[in-house]
Amino acid sequence: MAFIIFFFLSLLQLSSRFNSEPTQDKKALIAFISQTPHSYRLKWNVSDSVCNWVGVQCDSTNSSVYSLRLPGVDLVGRVPPDSIGRLTQLRILSLRSNALTGQVPSDFSNLKFLRSLYLQNNRFSGEFPLSLTRLTRLNRLVLSSNNFNGTIPFAINNLTRLTGLFLENNTFSGEIPSITIKLVNFDVSNNRLNGSIPESLSKFPASSFAGNLDLCGGPLQPCEQNFPAPAPSPESTVPSSLVHQKSKKLSTGAIIGIVVGCVAGALLLLLLVLFCLRKRKRRQPPKSPKPVATAARSVPTAEAGTSSSKDEITGGSMESERNKLVFLEGGIYNFDLEDLLRASAEVLGKGSVGTSYKAVLEEGTTVVVKRLKDVVVTKKEFEMQIEILGKIKHENVVPLRAFYFSKDEKLLVYDYITSGSLSALLHGSRGSGRTPLGWENRRRIALGTARGVACLHVSGKVVHGNIKSSNILLRGPDNDASVSDFGLNPLFGNGGPSNRIAGYRAPEVLETRKMTTFKSDVYSFGVLLLELLTGKAPNQASLGEDGIDLPRWVQSVVREEWTAEVFDAELMRFHNIEEEMVQLLQIAMTCVSVVPDQRPSMQEVVHLIEGMNRGETDDGLRQSSDDPSKGSEGESRTPPRSTP
Template sequence: MSVRFRCVVGFLATFLLLGCGGRVNSEPTQDKQALLAFINQTPHANRVQWNNSVSACSWVGVRCDGNQSYVQSLHLPGVGLVGPIPPNTLGRLSQLRVLSLRSNKLTGSVPPDFANMTVLRNLYLQDNELSGAFPPALTLLARLNRLDLSSNNFTGSIPFAVNNLTQLTGLFLQNNEFSGALPSISSGKLQSFNVSNNKLNGSIPASLAKFPSSAFTGNLDLCGGPLRSCNPFFPSPAPAPVTPPIVPAHKKSKKLSTAAIIAIVVGSILGFCLLLLILLLCLRKHRRQHSPKSPKPPVTAARSVAVAEAGTSSSKDDITGASTEAERNKLVFFNGGIYSFDLEDLLRASAEVLGKGSVGTSYKAVLEEGTTVVVKRLKDVVVTKKEFDMQMEVLGKIKHENVVPLRAFYFSKDEKLLVYDYMTAGSLSVLLHGSRGSGRTPLDWDNRMRIALSAARGLAHLHVAGKVVHGNIKSSNILLRPDHDATVSDFGLNPLFGTSTPPNRVAGYRAPEVVETRKVTFKSDVYSFGVLLLELLTGKAPNQASLGEEGIDLPRWVQSVVREEWTAEVFDVELMRYQNIEEEMVQLLQIAMACVSTVPDQRPGMQEVVRMIEDMNRAETDDGLRQSSDDPSKGSDGHTPPQGSRTPPSVTPTP
């Protein structure tokens, strides 16, 4: 079993294989004592349960070298550690390469004995409450590659001794209270740098000017480089009092005459400008009075949803002036629909804005008899009515439990409307990225897996049975039922916008080839779905700017994390509270990385993605994640496409 597992997850799962066979039966006794001293002296939530009777190399978050002779990395993110880091504990791990204590509630200063970890390469202490000056011990760790002290309470200046860290590739000091001038830090190997939101002042050194402005914003007194230019200020001595000379009378008279002339000229110019302005206003009023009145615009089916933005709803009286065009273009329902309202009912419905997306605005419309639907008001549609009707006919035939059905549509010259079912549980985006403050119920791993699989089934059905490219996969278009089964919405709309689709549409989820061609394909959908899986795993929005470098997207950020062998830092800190899910997280991460391959032909098909997620062999059998009776891998003719490999391919991050 150990050999098979290693083949499946490859290098990604190395840090998780804590209890597999093939290791020398040894024990890092001194490191074990140091770890026990640390955890016994640090209050923490009941998420770290280290059993003294077993090897420290099998403990949660601990990874040893191949011979189990020393602790190589320690990952304890978001486990509820509280209070100061006790001295003479972690500093005794002299062979430690990676240390992550991020997203806890650690306070106080960093112990001086951290200087003993001379081979430390990656140190992550962000999102704590650490304080004091920049830790002097850290400037002695010459092999550090990445240092993250962001979102703490550090004060004082940033020392010039940071230049001792000649191997540093990433330095993150944002969201602290650092003050004073920014030292000239050598940027030979430095690729990522951020000191934003501190109290720094003075000019940005030339060695750091290559970094974007977002790396320095939030320091009100910092200037130069990518920020505003620094204007040197040289204070002038206070002028000595001067006694006015006695001027002859004829000189005074001449000076007064010059001032009078200047005043007359200025007054004349102002008067002329005022006269010209009055003349222009009169001409404008005259044209308005004699111009023909434009006809009153027709009332369309969008009246009720349009006024929803102002917090009101239309009345029945508003419909009496409907144009003949609105009467000719009726609300078209698809056969087998569950609704019986008409256009007039929709016009009378009260509406509220649900969200504004890249293709239009969505409204929640409540009809008088109590029926609730979602009305999407499209924008920038360029196709003719015939082309619009043909595309709607294709979309209206798609029926699947994991696809939000299109119930009706409306087309007129001024308005294009789509009617969908209303999903009470909202979108994945809100559930995943909503407020993470106290009282929030985290999205657990079982439900994330349920969402991943059900969304994959819905997208696979679109591709195989419907032969439709979704074109806009993102978390706000994954709508949920109360049981957290996912449904895919807003599918197949790209043909309505032609090649003029804005390049920023589906930003963050867009496949590399779509940036150039602006044409979506089945393979570009797979890429977007891979980004969605990464979003589920990391808890990060694909377009958020806190990925460490301006302009970096989520797939590239994950690849850089994996490449530097700090894989544990990828996963959402909210998942760290759950036990025995590490293998599944790594396997799903590998599937996601296969989907986001930069080469379209190297991405799996969606039906293969479904099989790979199902083949992850969940331990529970009653969690609802088994193959559904409506197999999305079957085409519209009832035949199953040729099956590919049922094992996720090994994925190596691109260099």
């Protein structure tokens, strides 16, 4: 009995651990944020668990704050004492890319478990914070791009686990101390350091020391050797009495010769010194400026090791830091432009409006970055349109999270959707190993897409303008659809890019090259439905005669009463779906009516798809299945003739 009681008490204690709230840590963070002006993006809800706050990560039992990451949230002023220093279980602290000033609080010495500290790109001042030299578990310390001054203390050697030390772009002076800990990354460039580089640091590249005009040795030019002391005068080896006797015998001419010789020697010595200084200056690399690209090169983030993608994503033409990555309201991410530039990038596709990249940030977050091309609007017009798009929130719309605007670069940041696009799923390899895209999935994709576009039209008052299968992204095992690349046409003018796939574009848009409308979106959606039903891409050569588009090809086949030939052969493997396929075909043909006024609205399209005959039994279960093994293999049943 006692054992049972002990067992249940242990369970209760374990349960309380997993449902605990780090109350003291919460109070410390409230003290910090209440005294520090900051961006509206944080919006910490004091009634919610601190573990759900933006930038805050708790340990597995929610008993303490494990990580605090607040980069680029416009924190201003001094870090208040008795706030962050109370987070005694903290492992990662990132306050970089803000406007924090003053000295680093001395109570940071309480963060005994801290492993990574990122304070770069702020306005901290004062001497090197000695409180940090007591954090013996620290393995990454980044103080670059601040206003720190004074000398670099020898006490850094107390940080025996430190592998990365970044102090560049400050005003540290004096000599570099002999650092004996095993550093992997080290940078003190662009300071005011002098003297010889310790041998223990000579393994690092010259770029780690550039911009310090009085440093020498190691990877830089060798230090100047001291001029040898002049040889002792012969007089110094002669007894003083003899010298005294000789001095009396020196003639006036001899004295003049000695003076002229000394002057000539001094001049030669001065010329030699000037020559050496000039030669040294030529070898010295010029002090590099402090643009965003430099910071991105030299300042690491949380878990370094991924390759930089700045040149891929931005083409190497990023402007200065005055143009920041701007997050839209309601975002879930917590990174800045520097993170984005350092992310590893993979090209997902090149479309009519720009190139899309999959960017994996060093902290593990994955987003999609779209690099726009040929944007013609002003910055104000761009920001107004993006603000409208950023407010659209719907489960069938890929949310726009952030943007960057400069003279040469315009970037958009979206969520990364894991399952790829409808185009890839529908038109991918159709070999023997392919899993057919079943009817239920196609119907679900059609309905989800319709709801997403309807949300754009009704809630956002936004025309999508570029509906096509590659812009329909799929989520999860059920292939839930989300529309992407919406509302960008106004950024380009004259109806948007002219190199878009014509097969989706409404006749009135092709003929007049005017801006797309709600009705032209309906037409494009109708073409997408036909693509789902036929398995054929709108620009596919197998449609028959040259120049025919998908709607006309479907009409021609149906007119000859070959309706079954319209549908994708993969769909013929499933049973009891013919009536629904024909109903969706009729909806699609209504959408692609040549006359815009004869097309339904997207809200009406949603109702039509939702109202399709579901073929349900009394117990609410479908008789048909997307598993072809449950029917006669290869059986094809001709559906009734449709009258689109």
